Amino acid sequence: xxxxxxxxxxxxxxxxxxxxxxxxxxxxxxxxxxxxxxxxxxxxxxxxxxxxxxxxxxxxxxxxxxxxxxxxxxxxxxxxxxxxxxxxxxxxxxxxxxxxxxxxxxxxxxxxxxxxxxxxxxxxxxxxxxxxxxxxxxxxxxxxxxxxxxxxxxxxxxxxxxxxxxxxxxxxxxxxxxxxxxxxxxxxxxxxxxxxxxxxxxxxxxxxxxxxxxxxxxxxxxxxxxxxxxxxxxxxxxxxxxxxxxxxxxx
Numbered sequence: 001x002x003x004x005x006x007x008x009x010x011x012x013x014x015x016x017x018x019x020x021x022x023x024x025x026x027x028x029x030x031x032x033x034x035x036x037x038x039x040x041x042x043x044x045x046x047x048x049x050x051x052x053x054x055x056x057x058x059x060x061x062x063x064x065x066x067x068x069x070x071x072x073x074x075x076x077x078x079x080x081x082x083x084x085x086x087x088x089x090x091x092x093x094x095x096x097x098x099x100x101x102x103x104x105x106x107x108x109x110x111x112x113x114x115x116x117x118x119x120x121x122x123x124x125x126x127x128x129x130x131x132x133x134x135x136x137x138x139x140x141x142x143x144x145x146x147x148x149x150x151x152x153x154x155x156x157x158x159x160x161x162x163x164x165x166x167x168x169x170x171x172x173x174x175x176x177x178x179x180x181x182x183x184x185x186x187x188x189x190x191x192x193x194x195x196x197x198x199x200x201x202x203x204x205x206x207x208x209x210x211x212x213x214x215x216x217x218x219x220x221x222x223x224x225x226x227x228x229x230x231x232x233x234x235x236x237x238x239x240x241x242x243x244x245x246x247x248x249x250x251x
Contacts, residue, residue, distance in 0.1 A: 018048070019188035024238070025052035027185035028102055031134045031242040036060060036099035042088045042123060043067070043106035047075025053102070054079065063098075065091065089118040096128045105238075107163035108139040116162040117171045124175035129247035133177055137165040137239050142187065143206075147233035149192050152222045156207040156215075165241060177243035184237050191232030194223045 028049070032039065037060065044050040044064030054062035064079060065086040066072040076083040086092050088106065101123040110116045123133050140161055144150045161167075169179055192200075198220045200206065209216050 020186075020190065021048040021052055023185040023188055024049050024104055025056060027183045027240060028104065028134050029053060029056055031181055031183055031240060032057075032060075032100045032102075032132055036131070038098045039063070039100040039102065040065065040091075040093070040098045040123075040126060042091070042101060042103040042119070043109075044075050044083065045071045045105075047078040047083065049104055050075060050082075051078045054082070089115060089122060091122045091126055093126045095125055097126045099128055099131045101127050101131070101133045103133075103135045105136055105139060107135060107137070107168060108161065110162045113160075113162060113167070116167070117174075120168065120171040120177075121175045124172065124177050124245065127177075127245045129245050131245050132180065133172065133243045133245070134240055135163075135168060137163045137168050137241050139163055139238065140206075142236040142238050143190075143192070145191070145234040145236060147192070148226050149194060149197050149223065149233055152219060152226070153197070153201075153206060156219065157209060158206075159208055165239065168241060169243075172243045177245055179241070180244045181242045183240045183242075185240070187236040187238055189232075189235070191235045193228070193230050193232045194226040195229045196232075198223050 039053060039060055039062045041050040041053060041062060041064045044066050047064055050062060050064040054060065062079070062082060064075050064083045065088065066075060066083070067085070067087050069085060072083050072085045084092065088103070103119065103123060107116050107119060110119065127133055138161065140158070172179070197206075201216060201219060201223070204211065
């Protein structure tokens with residue numbers, strides 16, 4: 001797991017920057033009804049997407065929340081007065097506060113299925129009847145683009161996917177939400193090259209291999225043998241699912 005306090009300053013540049021943020025925000029907003037007036041962006045990170053959500057809809061009051069102080073501090077520079085420091089498993093908002101809740105690139109980071117379930121439960125709790133919850137799913141799978149890099153990494157031991165589409169849907173339904181829509185957007189600038197993949201592999205990404213495990217050197221050697229060491233392969237394509245909270249008022 002990354003230390004997001006330490007990563008905050010370099011985070012955006014290492015993850016596609018503004019083009020990726022624009023693709024994410026534009027696609028998220030296609031799933032958010034125009035009538036929405038308050039939106040909560042859970043795990044807003046540096047606020048690079050959150051700011052775009054607010055800018056694209058002047059009538060939409062956007063609040064961001066993140067657990068990492070370094071990320072929240074960066075987001076607060078982008079959106080003064082609109083960012084709170086908060087654990088997504090225990091959101092500091094009353095029930096039925098927001099017309100829309102988003103969690104982009106969050107659920108895959110959680111340690112356990114219980115954590116993922118708790119986040120979805122909280123997003124459902126703070127959502128008003130008639131509101132929509134939008135979240136990314138299957139993030140790790142999005143990075144498997146069928147490249148030669150993926151073929152080398154295929155035998156690696158993987159972390160459980162806490163954000164699998166079926167699991168997230170089950171959590172949402174269990175907390176009163178109804179599947180509504182889906183969408184995709186490209187992760188601009190996130191295509192892997194063999195050389196960058198070796199560096200990330202040694203940082204503990206993509207795998208459950210502990211530091212010092214000799215299999216890391218085996219994968220690194222195979223990656224180093226691939227052609228075009230600095231040529232990025234295809235960008236990932238990320239998936240979004242949306243869910244609505246039924247308005248059960250009589251009539």
